[in-house]
Amino acid sequence: MKKTVLFGALTVAGLVAGAASAATLDDVKARGKLNCGVTTGLAGFAAPDANGVWEGFDVAVCRAVAAAVFGDPTAVEFVPTTGETRFTALASGEIDMLARNTTWTFSRDTDLGFDFVGVNYYDGQGFMVPKSLGVSSAKDLDGATVCIQTGTTTELNLADFFRANNISYQPVPIQTNAEAQQQYLAGACDVYTTDASGLAATRATFEAPGDHVLLPEIISKEPLGPLVRHGDNDWGDIVRWTFNALVTAEELGVTSANVAELAAAPTNNPEVNRLLGTEGELGAMIGLDATWAVAAISASGNYGEIFEKNIGENTPIGLARGLNALWTDGGLIYSPPFR
Amino acid sequence: MSDKNVSFVRTKMLPQSEPPIGQRGVVKWIRENLFSSWLNAILTLVSIWLVWFVVSHLTPWFANSVWAAESLSQCREIRDATIGNGVPSACFAVITDRWQQLLFGFYPNTEYWRPVLALVLFVVGILPALFTAIPRKFLIGTAVTPFVLFWLLWGGSVWTTAAGALGFVIGYYAFKLLTDRAGLIVGVGGAVGISFAYWLFAAGPLGDALHSILPIGIQYVESKNFGGFTLSVVIGVSGIILSLPLGILLALGRKSDMFIVNKLSTGFIEVIRGVPLIVWLFTASLILNYFLPPGTNFDLMLRVIIMVTLFSAAYIAEVVRGGLAALPKGQYEAADSLGLDYWKSMRLIILPQALKISIPGIVNTFIGLFKDTTLVVFIGLFDPIGLTNAIRASTNWNGIYWELYVFIGLMFFVFCYSMGRYSLYLEKKLQREHR
Structure with missing residues (x-):
């Protein structure tokens, strides 16, 4: 009896608290900083440097949102989450948004009760093999031993792919990417499979990257993107359009270098004007300042700049834009218009 | 007779010949x-x-170590230039570059002296409790140490900590007064109630008021900035210190004749011990979030310390119960026949003997607990193992592996070995006293 009362009280407390926190934007503003969930460390996407300052491709999204809300890209509290804790942290309100290379799937969007606000990186599962193996297609991998992270969607994709092609494989279960590198280099497996971005980053750290090749097959769709909780659409809009602002900025040629100059006075391009708040009232429509997008773009640049700085071809990660080029360049990165 | 001089027995031994080769x-x-x-x-x-x-x-891997470089690729260049292409060589430059992070996590650079001083103070503060040769009055220092350590590690106003510490003093005197007047149960309940009421309603304002009169304080460091060995040691040491008294109480509870106390203790021990630590850590980090209203700032590190303490207390309780069971019944009866009440007989006769027997088991549990603190990596805290992942995720050090684990293993060995040696010393000393 007492227990029932206790649980009842807890539930009510939870509901009251849930209702009270419906407006995430107000909570964030009252707190003075954004709680952003990131990974505990993934090369190029999110990692603390020697001084504990977070950097990376996903981190830049958090910083842009913080800049849009507060005008200050450092007003973020980065909450490191693991694969197990990330969804609970978001659902329970410990973090306001999650930017942690999370694949947008049906069940995560619907059953888990989250809203993916966009895709900041189109990834897919690939294969890496030593050149000496003499394999040029994943379909030649019959009977190969494969290093695979357990409990991930990559494991399921792999099984599907081999079954569909009617070939067999021997799985070597591993826990982390670092462990996989060691196993693969030690020859414990012929093939290492994970997201293609991860493979490229891994290969870049090898002593002789040229001795290993990425096979052409990409066997899954892994659209990675930031997400928020269901139920607060206003907050979802802010995160979604902050990200869209970064994409549109690249499309319109607004960079961190020229954004201040372009925002100083209306230009002769009306879309730039609307984006940068020198024309129209877009900021007010989502409850932010007129210069919200200026702040977001100044934080770490437009989408292209963020890409080049963290994971682009001039970094050790060395990823080509590929699918992640703007739609005007043959990629999939596309933002609805600012109007 | 001349043949008297001829002895037929040797008078002198032959020198021993060497054994065969x-x-x-x-x-x-x-x-x-x-x-x-x-x-x-x-x-x-x-x-x-x-x-x-x-x-x-x-040997070549260690001998060819590179100690000064800025990234893994630079390490390889230096090796190729000085030692030779493809020769096995450790890149300990990652330790030179990041050792501060491995030791202190994200603790502010200028404040590194605080965890170090805290460790020194901890060792000094615990000495009177460990070495009976030191005069007993120094035990007061030991009692004050935890609060000083708390203030040193987290910082903030000195008055906030002092106001918090005052709660224990209030609780102590409330316990004394109430026990004299109304008995033990009322005493314990009243003391706990009064202390908590004080902490909830009076401690905060009191600390603020004192701070506004005389502001003394050091930079406040948030729990999320704790990392590396600082995090491991803080969690480990708090767990060790808090779990010992709790474990002893639980052991006594399980041996108690009182029905409710006995069943509660047994249930607690079996439930906590029957579930893996990692599950309790997930409970602390995930499930509690659903029950607490969003925005509640219940420090994750505090939650972990509580869970680790409860977990280790259950183990300590069983170790101590083993010690209690090993004592001959005559000891209990002797204590009773002297007319001592329960607590006195336990404190003066039973526990000193039982704990002495349990020392190896207790230290064993502590060493295990200290190493188990690395499990917090699964709930996203940056202990040394978690930091290896973060360090590898920086583009400079992506691909480095063994060097970090060698360093971490060495550090853990130093801590655990010292604990083990201390326990051996303690055992020998106590055995001598027994004779």
Whole structure:
């Protein structure tokens, strides 16, 4: 009896608290900083440097949102989450948004009760093999031993792919990417499979990257993107359009270098004007300042700049834009218009 | 007679002759210890080969270490330039570059002296409790140490900590007063109630008020900035210190004749001990979030310390219960016949003997607990293992592996070995006193 009362009280407390926190934007503003969930460390996407300052491709999204809300890209509290804790942290309100290379799937969007606000990186599962193996297609991998992270969607994709092609494989279960590198280099497996971005980053750290090749097959769709909780659409809009602002900025040629100059006075391009708040009232429509997008773009640049700085071809990660080029360049990165 | 001088027995001993060459010195030792039979000979050869194999592979790796570089690729360039292409070589430059992070996590650079001073103070503060040769009055210092350590580690206003500490003093006096007037149960309940009421309603304003009169304080450091060995040691040491008294109480509770106390203690111990620590950590980090209203700032590190303490207390309780069970019944009866009440008989007669027996088990649990703190990596805290992941995720050090684990293993060994040696010393000393 007492227990029932206790649980009842807890539930009510939870509901009251849930209702009270419906407006995430107000909570964030009252707190003075954004709680952003990131990974505990993934090369190029999110990692603390020697001084504990977070950097990376996903981190830049958090910083842009913080800049849009507060005008200050450092007003973020980065909450490191693991694969197990990330969804609970978001659902329970410990973090306001999650930017942690999370694949947008049906069940995560619907059953888990989250809203993916966009895709900041189109990834897919690939294969890496030593050149000496003499394999040029994943379909030649019959009977190969494969290093695979357990409990991930990559494991399921792999099984599907081999079954569909009617070939067999021997799985070597591993826990982390670092462990996989060691196993693969030690020859414990012929093939290492994970997201293609991860493979490229891994290969870049090898002593002789040229001795290993990425096979052409990409066997899954892994659209990675930031997400928020269901139920607060206003907050979802802010995160979604902050990200869209970064994409549109690249499309319109607004960079961190020229954004201040372009925002100083209306230009002769009306879309730039609307984006940068020198024309129209877009900021007010989502409850932010007129210069919200200026702040977001100044934080770490437009989408292209963020890409080049963290994971682009001039970094050790060395990823080509590929699918992640703007739609005007043959990629999939596309933002609805600012109007 | 002249033949009297001819002795037919030797008057003088012959000098001992050396044993045959096969029966002395190194040869004998080798024959007896390494090649006493065919089987042993084979085992010896295999062992020698194994040792040679490991050493010959590891030595060049260690000997060719690169200690100064800014990234893994630079490490490789330096190696190629100075030692040779593709030669095995450790890149300990990652330790030179990031050792501060491995030790202190994201603790502010200028405040590194605080965790170090805290560790020194901890060792000094605990001495009176460990060494009976030190005068008993220094135990007051030991009682104050936890609060000083708390203030040093987290910082903030000195008055906030002092106001918090005052709660314990209030609780103590409330306990004394109430126990004298209304008995033990009322005393304990009243003391706990009054202390909590004080902490909830009075401690905060009091600390603020004192701070506004005389502001003394150091930079406040948030829990999320704790990392590396600082995090491990803080969680480990808090867990160790808090779990010992709790564990002893639980053991006494489980041996108690009182029905409710007995069943509650037994239930607690079995439930906590029957579930893996990692599950409790997930409970602390995930499930509690659903019950607490969003925005509640219940520090994750505090939650972890509480869980670790409860977990280790259950183990300590069983170890201590083993010690209690090992005492002959006569000791209990002797204590009773002296007219001592329950607490006095436990404190003066039973526990000193029972704890002495339990020392190896207790220290064993502590060492296990300290190493188990690395499990917090699964809930996203940056303990040394978690930091290896973060360090590898920086583009400079992506691909580095063993060097970090060698360093972390060495650090853990130093801590655990000292604990083990101390326990041996304590055992020897107590055994001598017993004789």
